[in-house]
Amino acid sequence: MKKLLIFIYGTIAYLVFLITFLYAIGFVGNILVPKTINSGVESPFWEAIVINAILLSVFAIQHSVMARPAFKEQWTRFIPKAMERSTYVFFSSFALLLLYWQWRPIKTIIWDVQNPTLATIILGVFGIGWLIVLLSTFMINHFELFGLQQIYNNLKNKSNKPIAFKANFFYGLVRHPIMLGFLIAFWATPVMTAGHLLFAVMTTLYIYVAVKFLEEKDLRKFIGPKYELYQKEVPMFIPFTKKKVKKSITNTI
Numbered sequence: 289m290k291k292l293l294i295f296i297y298g299t300i301a302y303l304v305f306l307i308t309f310l311y312a313i314g315f316v317g318n319i320l321v322p323k324t325i326n327s328g329v330e331s332p333f334w335e336a337i338v339i340n341a342i343l344l345s346v347f348a349i350q351h352s353v354m355a356r357p358a359f360k361e362q363w364t365r366f367i368p369k370a371m372e373r374s375t376y377v378f379f380s381s382f383a384l385l386l387l388y389w390q391w392r393p394i395k396t397i398i399w400d401v402q403n404p405t406l407a408t409i410i411l412g413v414f415g416i417g418w419l420i421v422l423l424s425t426f427m428i429n430h431f432e433l434f435g436l437q438q439i440y441n442n443l444k445n446k447s448n449k450p451i452a453f454k455a456n457f458f459y460g461l462v463r464h465p466i467m468l469g470f471l472i473a474f475w476a477t478p479v480m481t482a483g484h485l486l487f488a489v490m491t492t493l494y495i496y497v498a499v500k501f502l503e504e505k506d507l508r509k510f511i512g513p514k515y516e517l518y519q520k521e522v523p524m525f526i527p528f529t530k531k532k533v534k535k536s537i538t539n540t541i
């Protein structure tokens with residue numbers, strides 16, 4: 289019964305994530321959804337900057353703290369291990385929903401692409417960014433990343449395998465394709481407002497710091513020399529910016 293409840297909990301967490309993820313496309317792209325990055329009544333400039341910075345920080349802190357192995361170790365003393373990833377997914381979604389709801393637009397135009405062909409191309413690039421995000425999640429393990437594998441294995445009394453290192457497909461081109469997809473999606477806009485720029489700058493800084501100083505540190509610890517070789521050979525975000533090293537990572541896995 290407990291295992292079934294955990295399974296239902298994890299499934300709901302995944303559905304909430306899916307809605308939040310789809311909403312993010314409309315929110316950042318300023319399309320289709322009722323509240324977007326540029327919609328709503330403007331607040332005084334500094335009030336908007338402070339509130340938006342707080343909203344982004346809430347997400348950044350939640351996302352980074354709850355992903356650390358030390359936090360997970362303590363956290364799983366209070367909640368079943370099988371629920372841990374789904375709970376992380378739930379909290380991440382809530383932090384994003386709060387951001388969509390409370391985001392203050394700053395409508396000053398930074399750039400506005402008037403040429404319709406160029407504007408369409410930029411929108412296409414925006415779409416490609418989101419597609420890269422989604423496809424990359426399947427190249428590591430989409431179901432593990434969002435907690436579904438953990439709740440399913442728990443239901444079936446199977447154990448969870450340790451993290452499987454991947455260096456193929458997009459992960460053979462860059463070490464962080466999911467983050468690269470987000471960066472593309474956040475910057476590729478025909479109309480850049482000051483509010484959108486704040487969002488793009490803060491998320492870019494956060495992604496760089498979180499990946500370089502937190503995620504890669506953990507990955508080096510868990511995967512070891514293989515990950516160090518991967519770092520030497522495969523660029524962080526921009527494809528084809530590193531020379532091949534002699535002992536190729538693709539030969540070691």
Ligand SMILES: C[S@@+](CC[C@H](N)C(=O)[O-])C[C@H]1O[C@@H](n2cnc3c(N)ncnc32)[C@H](O)[C@@H]1O
Pocket residue numbers: 424428433451452453454455459463464465466467468499503507
């Ligand atoms: C939100 S994902 C982001 C992955 C990566 N930073 C990216 O942008 O594509 C975070 C999870 O991916 C896992 N991960 C990162 N690189 C990986 C790789 N090369 N192979 C397998 N898992 C990886 C981490 O262990 C972490 O649990």
